[in-house]
């Protein structure tokens with residue numbers, strides 16, 4: 001069985017809501033999902049999985065949340081060569097750097113050797129309506145397809 005790691009950073013629950021929908025959809029595809037908070041997660045453990053999904057809200061002026069800065073710094077030193085990966089996040093369109101954490105993590109994952117298999121998913125606040133929930137499910141389905149093609 002495929003086993004993936006889904007790590008998220010969420011202060012007020014919006015990114016976590018996205019993570020829950022994504023996890024549920026992946027499980028429908030018979031993928032085991034280990035979902036945990038990113039803050040404090042040991043990056044070395046990431047090499048044990050068939051795939052990796054990261055989710056983060058954006059803070060400051062297009063910045064990563066403080067609590068995951070260390071994780072992101074360490075991530076670049078892990079060998080994730082050819083591991084399928086994808087990033088999602090929640091933000092607020094009022095900020096000029098909308099959901100910038102998604103792009104930041106995508107760059108870091110590429111540096112670590114991972115392969116981005118889906119377009120980054122951005123959502124304003126929590127997934128509110130059916131279209132936004134469907135976008136989360138679609139993201140999970142695209143990830144699932146890519147994961148299965150690679151094995």
Ligand SMILES: Cc1cc2nc3c(=O)[nH]c(=O)nc-3n(C[C@H](O)[C@H](O)[C@H](O)COP(=O)(O)O)c2cc1C
Pocket residue numbers: 009010011012013014015016056057058059060061062063090091092093095096097098099100124125126
């Ligand atoms: C001080 C502060 C700075 C923020 N900066 C940004 C930003 O630069 N870009 C963005 O898209 N959203 C920004 N946001 C909005 C949050 O990312 C947004 O509320 C998000 O839905 C929070 O997700 P969470 O519920 O998972 O914590 C900021 C929010 C606060 C309070």
